[in-house]
Amino acid sequence: MALRVYNTLTGEKELFVPLVPGKVGMYVCGVTVYDYCHIGHARAGVVFDIIYRYLKYAGYDVTYVRNYTDIDDKIINRANQEGTDYRTIADRYIEAFDEDMARLGLAKPTLEPKATDHMSGIIHIIESLIAKGHAYVSEGDVYYAVESFPDYLKLSGRNLEEMQAGARVEIGDKKRHPMDFALWKGSKPGEPWWQSPWGNGRPGWHIECSAMSMEFLGKTFDIHGGGKDLVFPHHENEIAQSEGANGCQFVRYWLHNGFVNINSEKMSKSLGNFFTIREVLKKYDPETLRFFILSAHYRSPIDFSDQNLDEAQSGLERIYSCLAALDDILKEQSPSAEITVVESLSQVGQELHEKIEQFLPRFVDAMDDDFNAAQALGVLFETVRGANRFIAETKEMTPLSLSLIAHVRHLLVEAGGVLGLFATAPDVWLSGIRSAKAVQIDLSPEEIERLIVERAEARGARDFKRGDEIRDLLLAKGIVLLDSAQGTTWNVK
RNA sequence: GGCGCGUUAUCCAAGAGGCUAGGAGCCGGUCUGCAAAACCGUUAACGUCGGUUCGAAUCCGACACGCGCCUCCA
Numbered sequence: 001m002a003l004r005v006y007n008t009l010t011g012e013k014e015l016f017v018p019l020v021p022g023k024v025g026m027y028v029c030g031v032t033v034y035d036y037c038h039i040g041h042a043r044a045g046v047v048f049d050i051i052y053r054y055l056k057y058a059g060y061d062v063t064y065v066r067n068y069t070d071i072d073d074k075i076i077n078r079a080n081q082e083g084t085d086y087r088t089i090a091d092r093y094i095e096a097f098d099e100d101m102a103r104l105g106l107a108k109p110t111l112e113p114k115a116t117d118h119m120s121g122i123i124h125i126i127e128s129l130i131a132k133g134h135a136y137v138s139e140g141d142v143y144y145a146v147e148s149f150p151d152y153l154k155l156s157g158r159n160l161e162e163m164q165a166g167a168r169v170e171i172g173d174k175k176r177h178p179m180d181f182a183l184w185k186g187s188k189p190g191e192p193w194w195q196s197p198w199g200n201g202r203p204g205w206h207i208e209c210s211a212m213s214m215e216f217l218g219k220t221f222d223i224h225g226g227g228k229d230l231v232f233p234h235h236e237n238e239i240a241q242s243e244g245a246n247g248c249q250f251v252r253y254w255l256h257n258g259f260v261n262i263n264s265e266k267m268s269k270s271l272g273n274f275f276t277i278r279e280v281l282k283k284y285d286p287e288t289l290r291f292f293i294l295s296a297h298y299r300s301p302i303d304f305s306d307q308n309l310d311e312a313q314s315g316l317e318r319i320y321s322c323l324a325a326l327d328d329i330l331k332e333q334s335p336s337a338e339i340t341v342v343e344s345l346s347q348v349g350q351e352l353h354e355k356i357e358q359f360l361p362r363f364v365d366a367m368d369d370d371f372n373a374a375q376a377l378g379v380l381f382e383t384v385r386g387a388n389r390f391i392a393e394t395k396e397m398t399p400l401s402l403s404l405i406a407h408v409r410h411l412l413v414e415a416g417g418v419l420g421l422f423a424t425a426p427d428v429w430l431s432g433i434r435s436a437k438a439v440q441i442d443l444s445p446e447e448i449e450r451l452i453v454e455r456a457e458a459r460g461a462r463d464f465k466r467g468d469e470i471r472d473l474l475l476a477k478g479i480v481l482l483d484s485a486q487g488t489t490w491n492v493k
Numbered sequence: 494g495g496c497g498c499g500u501u502a503u504c505c506a507a508g509a510g511g512c513u514a515g516g517a518g519c520c521g522g523u524c525u526g527c528a529a530a531a532c533c534g535u536u537a538a539c540g541u542c543g544g545u546u547c548g549a550a551u552c553c554g555a556c557a558c559g560c561g562c563c564u565c566c567a
Contacts, residue, residue, distance in 0.1 A: 230566080375514070
């Protein structure tokens with residue numbers, strides 16, 4: 001099967017055929033840098049990260065552009081509040097964005113341009129829109145005349161009359177039509193400005209993306225992505241600008257990720273019900289957050305809650321535990337044999353062999369179907385179960401079973417690479433999770449160790465009553481004892 | 494008001510006319526002095542009412558409920 005993607009423009013899943021065979025141009029709207037990122041940004045980041053990774057995995061030469069919008073009213077407002085300049089604000093939150101995305105394990109895009117580095121491109125597009133009658137100058141501002149572009153609203157599937165019926169459109173004297181939007185805004189005193197043929201000012205929101213995408217990907221390119229909330233007005237306006245100026249199709253495939261909800265309601269700045277990535281990462285491991293995001297299809301809404309994050313962590317621990325178990329076996333003996341004589345494997349071994357034979361085709365099928373990561377994870381889990389079962393039932397490791405295990409590990413890590421998972425050594429990740437939980441309790445590790453020793457002594461003397469007392473005491477404080485042949489370790493519940 | 498989306502077992506979540514999704518949990522088993530942890534096994538579902546079909550979670554229609562966009566948003 002070949003890659004199929006859901007295109008917002010047509011409302012259908014379509015076969016993905018790039019403009020130039022073997023190459024993909026992809027532009028994703030980054031952020032306006034005026035505050036810390038919330039988990040909605042995390043979702044968009046992760047979703048397009050795995051799309052980027054999968055396209056590369058599928059063999060495409062991908063040029064991935066993700067912008068920073070570093071000039072905007074919100075940035076200026078923030079600067080005014082803090083009594084500083086817009087550049088300070090923008091630079092601070094660009095840095096914060098980079099940190100957050102790095103922690104979430106996002107691969108760096110090919111290019112990460114800033115709006116303010118593309119003023120000449122912006123001005124050039126506006127000039128050409130004016131020349132073609134799509135835009136007009138009004139008191140130092142420049143507006144896009146939406147009525148001059150018959151395809152306006154083709155992405156969101158509305159029409160101008162309906163939009164006005166919504167009646168939440170401000171009618172400014174400067175605009176000819178209430179839906180017209182600003183391409184260039186004349187600067188007020190004290191505001192940052194750039195020179196333009198229409199006087200000093202700054203670009204409106206939307207035009208920077210038309211300019212940067214054209215600069216790096218050309219007038220027509222393959223994929224444009226962003227959150228669903230950008231469909232209108234941002235992407236609609238980008239289409240009007242780019243197609244109005246260039247007279248040709250702007251984007252072939254429009255991809256939009258769904259929202260992050262809190263209690264089934266959209267998380268948003270205006271509702272105030274948002275969590276920043278930093279807040280969430282104080283409590284949860286970044287890979288857990290990524291895994292949670294991947295557990296639902298990228299277009300579906302996803303409900304953010306402690307319970308759902310905890311479940312995601314349990315699931316991820318299951319896979320990491322399996323990887324750790326595979327590592328333990330491979331640490332002692334290296335595989336030497338090729339898997340040729342499948343018949344000599346046990347029944348469970350043959351089943352596992354069959355599973356790993358189907359692994360990549362099934363994984364690819366899932367991802368080919370509009371990047372269905374949730375389904376792809378199902379394939380991983382089934383393989384994990386098969387591997388655990390094989391380990392449990394194999395008394396003695398033969399060269400053949402060792403290579404089977406090595407193969408499983410390789411496949412899980414290969415798929416993990418596409419999903420941005422399992423980059424950490426399993427034992428390191430698992431102990432990281434353990435110690436992160438340990439921070440939350442009020443008993444010192446020394447104290448716990450002392451009690452464990454006391455319990456071991458009691459048990460050695462077959463004083464199980466005392467031993468169980470200690471166990472219950474620790475349990476009451478949220479500490480779970482893990483007995484094994486190698487001794488007793490502990491974990492936080 | 495206009496446009497659009499969703500409703501799958503206890504919870505989360507894929508699937509989209511006949512084919513075991515998966516995870517968390519529950520329960521049972523292995524292990525254990527007993528437990529826990531881990532592992533294995535198992536369970537159960539398609540909002541309501543109609544229609545199409547040999548066959549419907551899946552297609553069509555109506556209804557109910559929830560949500561989104563139409564204002565800055567990922």
